[in-house]
Amino acid sequence: MKDDFLKNKSILITGGTGSFGRNFTEKLVLNHKPSKIIIFSRDEFKQYQMQNFFNQKKYLSKQKNKNLIRYFIGDVRDKERLKLALYDDVDIVIHAAALKQVPTCEYNPFEAVKTNILGAQNLIDACMSSHVQKVIALSTDKASSPVNLYGATKLTSDKLFIAANNYKGKKDIKFSVVRYGNVMGSRGSIIPMLNSKINESKIPITDLKMTRFNITLDESINFVFNCLKSMWGGELFVPKLPSYKLLDLCKAICPESKYEIIGVRPGEKLHEEMISKADSFSTVEFKKYFVIMPNLPIFHWNKKQFMKTSNTYPGKLVKEDFIYNSLLNKNYLSVNDIIKLIKLNQHTFYSN
Helix, strand or coil: CCCCCCCCCEEEEECCCCHHHHHHHHHHHHHCCCCEEEEEECCHHHHHHHHHHCCCHHHHCCCCCCCCEEEEECCCCCHHHHHHHHCCCCCEEEECCCCCCHHHHHHCHHHHHHHHHHHHHHHHHHHHCCCCCEEEEECCHHHCCCCCHHHHHHHHHHHHHHHHHHCCCCCCCEEEEECCCCECCCCCCHHHHHHHCCCCCEEEECCCCCEEECECHHHHHHHHHHHHHHCCCCCEEEECCCEEEHHHHHHHHCCCCEEEECCCCCCCCCECEEECHHHHHHEEECCCEEEECCCCCCCCCCHHHHHHHCCCCCCEECCCCCCEECCCCCCECCHHHHHHHHHHHHHHCCCC
16 A cells, blocks of 8 residues: 555554454554554463464465564553553554453443553553554443443543543644444354354344444444544544344344343443434534544644544534434344345354
């Protein structure tokens, strides 16, 4: 790529051994020419698996630098370890590390706080002490009007990353956030559960009225690449996505099964939300995504200029009381659409 903005850049990914980090790394190796990729995570076995995966010939042939991918065992709770991983020449950070399972966070609340909130601030502080230029933190739909602890910790994390733009001083660093829902087929999501019960006569369903947004792993990765390229620092990016009805997903995967209605689980919403009514006053709509602009004044920000120049096509403010949720979404997937998407993306689904 002649205009590849990632060429010769050093990139660190926290939680880098997860499905996002692994596939983001694959795209970097195959399609870009970074100088270094640092995988920062707690799981030594997953790092071992990842090293073996990227030692295949098709990946090694793309790596002129034998030490292109480096692996750091570490936890975002450990600020000093983060500083060491970022030492000297890291340009870009993707923050994907988090405790993400709703029941786990409810049962271990302060553990979620230590990783998702204190870990976020540790990363911000470590980046401020280094030469990092861009930081993108991955968020979740559950951070919009949160009803569970996971969502509350991620909303706090989002606020920390946005606010970091206010006290960076003259330092050349930008912090932004990307928010989307569960990735199609990811660990703990509904598709692996339905696949595991495909031969059963009856499957448990929370509520037949339930709706969800849909994003594939490739779509999430491409969206983060695009946000990295265009970010000003201070934005919260939200992609425009199709919705589906839970009932239609069940018909696509288990067409012969009957349903057992078990009710909405604690901490679960009937419909996913990514932009709340309270955020409508500072939300800009572009052709393929929304941006929630910072409410606090950031010295380098001019909202009118941002709307005109941050994208090829100018954005426009959404209407007051606008809500972006999976129920009110105008774009819905049919049963056939879902079947096609599952076939196309099955190789990315969580299966361990």
